[in-house]
Amino acid sequence: MQVSLDQFLGAIMSRVDNLEATIDDLRLRTNIAMRLVKSVVPELTRDDVEKAVSEELEITKNAGMMEESDEIEEISSRLTDSIFEWLQGDVAELREKMDAYRKKLQEAMEAEKNRVIDVAPAGFVNQLGQEKGQKKGKLLF
Structure with missing residues (x-):
């Protein structure tokens, strides 16, 4: 096919x-x-969020969905901060992160536009095979 x-x-x-x-x-x-x-x-506190995040990460690790070498404390801290700020309604920081993400995405899209993907025509491999007889080199596919 x-x-x-x-x-x-x-x-x-x-x-x-x-x-x-x-x-x-x-x-x-x-x-x-x-x-x-x-x-x-x-009355949800940061400690409540941190406890829930730590428990979930521990379950994920025990289920084999995370590597043993992953830094659970660091991941837990970042997730806790992010979730708690979100619960507190820190929209300014969220907007800032989204703007940074959109900027990176736009830069990546611009970089991809400038890249050229060359595709060999269908008969190219056959052409190489014919030239093999004329030259004493090896043809690698």
Whole structure:
């Protein structure tokens, strides 16, 4: 079965679009759930968040979904800070991080636009095979 490059790229882009939609849906659901938690438990403290994050990371590590060498304390601290700031409504920092992310994404897209992907024509391998007889070198595929 032969698949053209356009068909292959189309299939990959379809999958990426599907994953993006799924991630957006999960993000929205998580945000709603966390808003509910915040409204039901207004006295939620940083220590409560840190305990929950540490427990989840420990479960993930025990399930084999994290490497033993991963720094759980560092990951826990970063996640705790991020979640607690989000619960406190630190929108300015969130906006700053999103702007930085969008800038990096734009730079990556610009860099990709400038790259050229060369694809050999279908008869190129046959042409190399014919030239093999004329030269005394080896042909590597």
